[in-house]
C-alpha cells in the first residue's frame with residue numbers, strides 16, 4: 396500500500412461506509428497524535444454510525460475540551476454541536492459551551508482562530524499488527540474509547556488571553572447555547588457555490604475550516620476579490636437588509652461552515668429578544684469598517700482618525716420606499732450608504748420623473764444642499780431595505796471645517812452631479828429648419 400496519511404485512509408473508508416475499519420484508523424491517528432482533533436471528530440462520527448451513541452458523545456466532548464484548551468473556539472463549538480445533536484440535554488457539552496462563551500472576548504473585531512494544518516507525522520507506514528488497526532469488534536471499541544476519551548495533553552492557551560469570537564460572544568450566554576443547538580453545520584465540496592452574487596440570502600455563514608474564494612462579475616468575467624478562511628463570517632448584510640449579495644463565494648477546498656438562517660434567529664429571538672439587536676450591531680460595525688476602508692471620504696486620513704470621524708455619524712436603517720431627501724426641501728444632513736440602494740430622481744419640467752442614478756455602498760447623498768445652503772436638488776428614496784450612516788447638518792458643517800479634504804471631495808462630487816442633472820434635463824435638440832428641407836428631399 397502506498398504511504399498516505401492515516402486520516403486520508405480513514406476518510407476513504409468512511410466514504411465506503413466501512414465504519415469499523417475507519418474507527419480503527421482514526422483512533423490510531425489520535426493515539427499517535429492526540430492533538431489530531433479532526434481524526435478525533437471523525438472517530439466520534441464512526442462510533443455514532445456504529446450505534447455507540449454514548450461513546451460518540453464522550454468523544455465529541457473530549458474533542459471540544461481539547462480544542463477549547465487551545466482556544467480554537469469555533470471548532471470546539473462544532474464538536475459540542477455534533478454531540479448535542481445526538482444528546483440534546485447532555486450536561487457536559489453545555490458546560491463546555493458555557494466555559495467557551497466565558498472565555499471569548501466581547502465586542503472585538505478580528506477572526507476567531509482556527510486549528511493550523513496538522514504536522515505530517517501521521518503518515519501511514521503500512522504496519523497494522525502493533526496498533527489499533529489490528530483490532531475489531533468490542534475489543535476495538537473498548538481500546539478506541541480509551542484513546543479517544545483521554546484529553547489531548549498539549550497546548551494550553553494563555554489564561555489571560557481573551558480570543559475573539561465575533562458575533563457569538565456578543566450574545567448573552569443562554570442565547571448563544573440556544574443558537575449553537577439550532578444552527579446548521581455542514582461540509583461543502585470544492586467548487587461548490589456557497590452564496591451567489593445578485594441573489595438575496597436568508598442565511599449567514601461562518602467558516603469553521605477550509606478556504607473559499609470571493610468573486611464578482613465584471614465585464615462578463617469573474618474577478619477574484621479575495622479569499623475567506625476559517626473564522627470568516629459572510630452573508631449577514633444580505634440577511635439583514637434583504638439586499639442581494641454583492642459577490643459570489645465558492646469553496647476552494649473542502650470547507651466546513653455554520654449556517655445561521657433567519658428561522659434560527661427568529662426562534663432564538665423568541666426567548667432572547669435582544670438577539671436581533673446583537674446581529675444588527677455586528678453588521679453595522681462591519682459595514683462601517685468596510686466603509687472607512689473603502690470610501691474616498693475616509694481615504695486620506697489615518698485609521699485611528701477614521702473611527703473617530705465615524706463616531707459623529709448615527710446609524711439609520713431605511714425601509715423600502717422611505718424618502719430621505721425631498722427635492723425642493725431642506726436637507727436634514729448627509730447620508731452615507733452602508734448597504735442597499737438609494738434611488739436619486741428628479742421631477743422633469745417636461746413631466747414625469749427622471750432617474751439620475753442609484754447610490755450604493757460607500758456613496759453619499761445630501762451634500763449639494765448642505766454645501767450650497769439651498770434646497771435639495773433631487774429626491775432620494777431607498778429602493779429596498781437600506782442601511783445608512785447619517786450626519787446631521789450642524790455636525791456636517793463642523794466636519795468640513797475640520798477636514799478640508801472632505802470639503803474638497805464633496806465639492807467636486809457635487810459639481811459632477813449638478814452637471815449630470817443639467818444633462819439629464821436638457822430639452823431635446825431643436826432641429827434646424829434647413830435640415831427638415833433636406834430630409835424632405837429638397838422639394
Ligand SMILES: Nc1ncnc2c1ncn2[C@@H]1O[C@@H]2COP(=O)(O)O[C@H]2[C@H]1O
Pocket residue numbers: 720726739751752753759760761762763764765770771772773774775812813815816
Ligand atoms: N446625478 C446624480 N447622481 C447621483 N446623485 C445625485 C445626482 N444628483 C443629485 N444627487 C444626490 O441627490 C441629493 C439630493 O439632495 P442634495 O441636493 O442635497 O444632494 C443630492 C445628491 O447627493
